[in-house]
Amino acid sequence: MILHLVFWCAVLLFFTYFFGAGSKDFHDTFLFSLFIMPITMATTYVSIYKLIPDYLVTKRYGLFILYSIYTLIVSGYLIMVSIFFSLIYLANFEYTQMNPITRNILLVTSGVYLIVVVVSAFKLLKLNLIQAENTKKLETKILETQLKLKEQELNYLKMQIHPHFLFNTLNTMYGFALKKADETPEMILKLSNLLDYLLYQVDKPLVLLIDEINHIKDYIELEKLRFNKRLDVSFNTYNIPENISIAPMLLLPFIENSFKHGHLNNGVLTIKIVLSCTKEQVFFSIENSNSNNNQSRKGIGLENIQKRLDLLYKGKYDLQIENSNNLFKVQLKLNPS
Numbered sequence: 001m002i003l004h005l006v007f008w009c010a011v012l013l014f015f016t017y018f019f020g021a022g023s024k025d026f027h028d029t030f031l032f033s034l035f036i037m038p039i040t041m042a043t044t045y046v047s048i049y050k051l052i053p054d055y056l057v058t059k060r061y062g063l064f065i066l067y068s069i070y071t072l073i074v075s076g077y078l079i080m081v082s083i084f085f086s087l088i089y090l091a092n093f094e095y096t097q098m099n100p101i102t103r104n105i106l107l108v109t110s111g112v113y114l115i116v117v118v119v120s121a122f123k124l125l126k127l128n129l130i131q132a133e134n135t136k137k138l139e140t141k142i143l144e145t146q147l148k149l150k151e152q153e154l155n156y157l158k159m160q161i162h163p164h165f166l167f168n169t170l171n172t173m174y175g176f177a178l179k180k181a182d183e184t185p186e187m188i189l190k191l192s193n194l195l196d197y198l199l200y201q202v203d204k205p206l207v208l209l210i211d212e213i214n215h216i217k218d219y220i221e222l223e224k225l226r227f228n229k230r231l232d233v234s235f236n237t238y239n240i241p242e243n244i245s246i247a248p249m250l251l252l253p254f255i256e257n258s259f260k261h262g263h264l265n266n267g268v269l270t271i272k273i274v275l276s277c278t279k280e281q282v283f284f285s286i287e288n289s290n291s292n293n294n295q296s297r298k299g300i301g302l303e304n305i306q307k308r309l310d311l312l313y314k315g316k317y318d319l320q321i322e323n324s325n326n327l328f329k330v331q332l333k334l335n336p337s
Contacts, residue, residue, distance in 0.1 A: 011115055012037055018111055035082040040112045043075040047116055048123040057127055079109055172226040187225055190218040197248075206245040209282065209336075213237060213275065216255055223259050232268050238276035246282065246336050247312050251275070253305050254286050254330055262288035265326065282336055287329035302330070309334075 012033055019036075020029035051071065055064035083105065169191055176184045197215045217235065224231055255273065262269045270289040277283070302321065309317050316335040322328070 008037065008041060011040065014115075015040075015111060019108070032082075035085060036079070036108065036112060039075055039078045039082060040115050042078075043071060043112065044116045044119045046071055047120045052120060052123055053127065056124070057131075075112070076109065079112060080105070083108060169222050169226060172222075176225070183225060187222060190222055194218050194222070204248055207248040208242070209240060209244045209246050209277070210242060212246060212248070212251055213240065216252055216273075219252060219255055227269060230264060230268055231271075233271040233273070235273040236275070238274075240275070240277055244277060244282070244336060246334070247308065250305070250308065250312075250334075251284055251332075254284070254302075254332070257302055257305075257330075258286055258288040258328070262328070263291035265289045265291070280335060280337065282332075282334040284332040284334070285330065287327055290324065290326055290328040 012030075015033035015036060016030045019032055051064060051067055055061070055067065169187075173184060173187050173191070176187060194215055197211075220233055220235055224233065255271075258271050259269070262271060268289075271286065272288075273284075273286045275282070275284050306319060309319060313334060313336075318331075318333040320331040322330075
C-alpha cells in the first residue's frame with residue numbers, strides 16, 4: 001500500500017512537470033494533473049488486475065482485445081471530460097489561457113497511457129518471473145519424484161534374487177548336517193557371507209568388482225555342493241583391477257539365472273563364465289547347456305537385470321543374449337565410468 005502511494009505521488013510529480021513544460025506557473029498544471037490522476041490510476045489497475053491476469057496470461061486473447069478496446073474508449077472519454085473540466089475551472093472557458101500541452105489531447109492521452117503501459121509491462125514481467133519460478137519448482141518436484149521412483153525401482157530390482165536358491169541351499173545344508181558332513185560349516189560360512197552381501201551391501205551405489213567376484217565364487221561353491229557331480233562349471237577372470245567398481249549384484253543374477261534355467265545334458269549342467277577388463281570396459285560372458293524345449297526362455301531375472309542396466313548405465317552397456325538348441329549365452333560389455 002505504501003509502495004503504491006509513493007509510486008502515484010511520483011506519477012503526480014511527473015505529470016506536473018510534463019504538462020507544465022514551457023510554463024512557469026505549475027499551480028494550474030498541478031491541479032490539471034489531479035484531474036488526470038484518477039483516470040490514470042483506474043485504467044492502470046484495470047489493466048494489471050483484470051486484463052493481464054484474467055485474459056492475457058490465460059491466453060484468452062479475444063476477450064483481452066475486446067475488453068482492452070472498451071477500456072481505451074472509457075478512459076479516452078474520461079480524459080476528454082477531465083480536459084473539459086480543466087477548461088471550465090482552470091481557464092474560465094478561455095482556451096488560450098490553458099497550458100499549451102494540456103490543450104493537446106494527443107499529448108495528454110499519451111502521458112496517461114505511458115504510465116499504464118509501463119506499469120502493465122512491469123506487472124507482466126512480474127507474472128512471468130512468478131510463472132517461471134513456479135515452473136522451476138514444479139520441474140524440481142517432478143525430478144525428485146522421478147528420482148525417488150527410480151530409487152525404489154532399483155531397490156526392488158536388486159532384491160529379485162529368486163528365493164529358490166536359498167530354499168535349495170538350506171535343504172542341501174540340512175542333508176549335509178544329517179550326514180554330519182565336514183563341508184557343513186564351510187557351507188554355513190559361505191551362505192552367511194552371501195546373505196550379508198545380498199541384504200546389506202546392495203544398498204551401496206557401487207562395490208568393488210573384486211567383491212562381486214568373491215561373492216560369485218561363494219555362490220558357485222554352494223551350488224557345487226548342491227549339484228555334486230551333476231555340475232560342470234568354470235569361472236575364469238582376467239586383468240581385474242583392484243580399484244574398478246560396479247553396481248552391486250549386477251553380475252550375480254546372471255549366474256543365478258543360469259543355474260535356475262540351465263538344462264542338464266547327459267545328467268550334467270555345464271556353465272562357463274568369463275570375466276575380463278580393459279582400461280575402459282568390463283567384459284562378462286556366461287553360457288549354460290540348454291535344451292530344445294527351452295529356446296523361448298529369457299527369464300524374469302534377465303529382464304530385471306536389463307531394467308537395472310537401463311537405469312544405471314543407459315548408453316554405457318551392450319547386452320547380447322543368444323538362445324540356441326543346446327546353448328544359452330549372455331554377453332555383457334559395460335563401461336563402468
